[in-house]
Amino acid sequence: MTREAFVTELARSLGRMPEADRKEILYDYEEHFRMGIADGKNEEEIARALGNPRVLGKSFAIDAMLEAPASGTGVTAGSVMRAVFASMSLTIFNVIFVLGPFLGLVGVMIGLWAAAVSLPLAGLGTFLSPIAALILPRYVSLAGMNAAFILFAGIGVAGLGVLAVIGMWKLSRLFVLMIAAYVRFNARIVTRRK
Numbered sequence: 665m666t667r668e669a670f671v672t673e674l675a676r677s678l679g680r681m682p683e684a685d686r687k688e689i690l691y692d693y694e695e696h697f698r699m700g701i702a703d704g705k706n707e708e709e710i711a712r713a714l715g716n717p718r719v720l721g722k723s724f725a726i727d728a729m730l731e732a733p734a735s736g737t738g739v740t741a742g743s744v745m746r747a748v749f750a751s752m753s754l755t756i757f758n759v760i761f762v763l764g765p766f767l768g769l770v771g772v773m774i775g776l777w778a779a780a781v782s783l784p785l786a787g788l789g790t791f792l793s794p795i796a797a798l799i800l801p802r803y804v805s806l807a808g809m810n811a812a813f814i815l816f817a818g819i820g821v822a823g824l825g826v827l828a829v830i831g832m833w834k835l836s837r838l839f840v841l842m843i844a845a846y847v848r849f850n851a852r853i854v855t856r857r858k
Contacts (some may be wrong), residue, residue, distance in 0.1 A: 665712075666707050666708075666711070667697045667707045667710070669692070670707075671717075674690065674692055674693055674718075676721065677717060677725070678725055679722075679817055681725055682728065700713075723852065725848060733807060737773070741840050762850075773835075776832055777832055780825065780832040781829060783825025786821055786822075787818050787819065787820070787822025787824070787825050788807035788822055788827020789818070789819065790817055790819025791804060791815055794814050813853070
């Protein structure tokens with residue numbers, strides 16, 4: 665593969681990354697070719713030593729997806745999801761052995777979020793049931809239970825629910841950061857970059 669073919673394929677594989685990063689990467693690989701030619705190697709040898717430009721480009725694009733935005737908001741779940749699916753295209757191993765567990769973990773996170781959100785709602789419903797029994801005695805019954813107990817039980821369940829939502833928020837941030845770290849690691853392993 666010639667220098668021009670390598671750089672063209674690399675540029676095409678970089679995708680929609682910031683123009684400044686794109687130019688820097690292309691400049692670095694042009695520099696690899698200049699230095700290799702100065703050392704007496706031909707373009708074919710240099711291209712072979714550098715690796716597959718398509719895989720390298722996708723790896724750089726994944727890194728760009730996982731970098732914290734300039735706004736300081738950190739890595740987002742959306743950028744991690746895009747990076748995960750972009751990394752799937754790097755090897756068949758990822759599709760077979762990584763996609764299933766990843767989707768399973770996403771399902772577990774969705775289930776945990778559903779449970780965490782339902783707890784405060786259940787607590788609120790429990791808290792409001794004695795009030796509803798006073799207003800609508802024909803439709804709402806306390807089944808002989810003490811109204812004060814039901815009120816305090818509702819407050820307790822709602823409080824646990826709020827704690828569960830806070831815990832899930834922190835767990836979700838950790839999950840996103842861990843997935844981002846794995847995708848970066850995987851892209852570097854596939855492309856043999858350091």
